[in-house]
Structure formats: structure tokens, C-alpha cells
Amino acid sequence: MTTLDTPVDAVADAFSGAGPGAAVEAVDELTFLGFVEHAANEAHHRLPDLDHTSMQLVLTLSRIASAVTYDIESSVHRPAGWSWAGFRIMFALWVAGPREAKTVASLTGMSRAAVSNLLRTLIRDGYVARRTHPDDARAIEVRLTPSGAAQLVPVFAQHNAREAAWAAVLDDEEKSQLLNLLNKLSARGREPWVRQRD
Amino acid sequence: MTTLDTPVDAVADAFSGAGPGAAVEAVDELTFLGFVEHAANEAHHRLPDLDHTSMQLVLTLSRIASAVTYDIESSVHRPAGWSWAGFRIMFALWVAGPREAKTVASLTGMSRAAVSNLLRTLIRDGYVARRTHPDDARAIEVRLTPSGAAQLVPVFAQHNAREAAWAAVLDDEEKSQLLNLLNKLSARGREPWVRQRD
């Protein structure tokens, strides 16, 4: 262990009083996903003017998304030799057919720079082919190679199986309810006050 | 533009046939969030055995989470001089009180290494204080400094206002429905077959 403790004079009484939130042992047992409820309640207790429900909603939403992503990436994509991001690009090309790089960026929600980077390795590894766009010499057109498409399909199938395993806690009615509600939020995301890439 | 087009011999007929997914011009107009529906339908059309609903669900879920995160981070946390990740650590400490670093990692869902890195800058900037854990010389105990706590509150308020703005498309009934459904997924995430960090 190399790093030093915080210099005494810099923190004054940081460790002296109960401060914001005295230790509660039970919290140590909480997991990533289980922490949300405790956190929202505690925050609401200390700052009652905040919107408790929205807090829980966004916190839960982002944690689940991150848990699902981590699970699928580490169990499917990494073992297959791809990153989640690389897969997203290939999936977009598989679905949409040959596209300009900037379209890939907007379809996947990545920056143009990120797409440019990822394409470099996808092309090097033979999954994607590029050519100058026939009608616009500034642009490039990328598409899956036959080999890329062939390798994508089984990985996508595994990916989907994993998705289905997660979704299996919900019955059909609940799934369509959830999809419905998420789509409402989705519509919200297209309103002008929301910050988006580019 | 420096990079070359894909060498001809490496891609054979990649650009010759219709291949997987011939170009459909309308796709160019789709946005990040709008692409999901098209993608799911197209994928279902080509691989009908896959689970269509789960696909939409997970795709929509992760895109909304990413859109919300990007919006809040770029409109609230970056302007305040913090990263989303740094804020998450401070928030966890604010809620949970002084904790060991490894607890912070599990509460925030980050790796121990990531927490270690972020703590370095949070401590340097005076938001967080550390000391060796009194009962275990391997561990450190971190907590918010009074200044860190003081600066966290208004940023958190802005954060929450933004959350509330997103959630405002839903009425109270829908919010609690959504929270309910997300909690079911959350429970799923704690089952043993799900891959988690550590």
C-alpha cells in the first residue's frame, strides 16, 4: 500500500463528528441492485423536497441496464472476442445494411469518433468492409462482410437467449406493459430540451 | 482522410450482392431511440426463432438508460466539474456514511480498481477523506468531507430535477407500475446465473 492517508490539516474534522450519515452496519450487506431502495429512502429523508419516485425510477433504470449489459457482455460478447460496442455496430449494419459511418453513429448512439475507432478494428479483423461512398467522396460506406454476417448470427442468438432469460421473470402482459412505459420515456428522449450526442 | 479502403482481395464480393440487408433509405432518418423498433422487426423477420419481445425490451431499456445518463451527465455533472462516476461515489458515501472502499465498490457496482482510481482524484480535490480502517490495516475507510457534502447537495438537487423532468411523461400510476416491473427485473439480477462484477 503506497498512498498516504489524507493529510490531517486538509480535512479538519472530517472524521470527528457523525457528519452526514453515521455508519449503519447493515448497509455493508447491500448489493449493487439492493442499494437503490435504501439510497432513495435515505435521500428522501434528508432532502424531502426532492422527487422521491423519479429518483428511484432513474436509479433503478440505470442500474438494471448496467447489470444486464454487464451480464450479456461478459457472458456472450467477450468470450466471442468482441466488445459490446463492436457488436452494436455490427448489429446495426446487419439490420440496416450498408450505411455511411455517420448513420451508424446516429443509429448506435455513439459519437462519430467512437465509430471511426471501432470500425478500424472491425475492418482489420475482416468483419466489416469499407469503400468511399459512390456519391460523396467525403463519406465512407461500410457493410458487413459475408464472414462478419456469418459470425454475427450465432452470437446474436446467444445474446438473445440471455435477454430472454432476463425477461422471463415477467409474464406476457407485464412485458408489453413495460415496453409501453419504456416507449413513453423514449418519446421523452426525443424532445428538444434533452441533451443528445452531436 | 488517411485510411485506405478495404483491400479488394480481402472482401471478395462484400459489395457485390444485396448481402444481408440491402439498403433501405428510410433508415438514414431514424434516430438512436427510434432505431429500436425497426431493428427488432428486421431481426425478427430474418431470425424468427428469436424472442422478439425480449429483444425489444432489452434494447429499449439500455438505450433509454444511456440517453438519460448522457443527458444528466452532460447537463448537470460535467458543468459542475464532476463525472457521473465520481458523483456516484460521493452519493453513495452521502447516503451510506463512512465505508470501506470495497463496500463503495459493491454499492456503486464498480470494480475495486475503478473506485480506487476515482477516489484518488476525489481525495485530491478535497471532497473525500480517507484513513486506514481502525480494525483492519488492509482496508481504508472513506467519507465525504464537510465541503464535499456541502457541494454535493445542490448538484444532487439539479440531478433530481432532471430525473423528474424525464419521469414527468408518466402519471403516478404509470410510475409505480414501471418501478414495480423494474424491481422484478432487479430481483432477477440477483439470481446466481447472472454474471456480476467480482
Add this chain to the structure above:
DNA sequence: CCCAGTCAGTCAATGCCTGTACTAAATCGT
């Protein structure tokens, strides 16, 4: 009491992603 195994935190290497700046190509107004 001590050695083997475990555990906490850190470091190094690597990869993703962002914002900014730049180059070259297209486009628009006059």
C-alpha cells in the same frame, strides 16, 4: 505458532468514449 490461503487496495496495460481540432469535399448564395 506458523504457514497457506484469502482478502483489500493499488498498479499497469488496454480499450472505449468524449470533446476538440483539423483536412478535404460538398454546397450555398451571390
Add this chain to the structure above:
DNA sequence: ACGATTTAGTACAGGCATTGACTGACTGGG
């Protein structure tokens, strides 16, 4: 027809996150 503006892709610097290896500290069985 041409200069000013916009646009597509890329280079670069910097932050964040992951895995894996390492160091030093605890723990429990012989």
C-alpha cells in the same frame, strides 16, 4: 464561378473502466 460555410471522417489528448498481477495484512488449521 467562387469564396464562405457546412459536413464527413480522422487524429489526438484525456478520462473512465476492466482485467490481471502484485503487495502487504488478516485468518484458520495443523
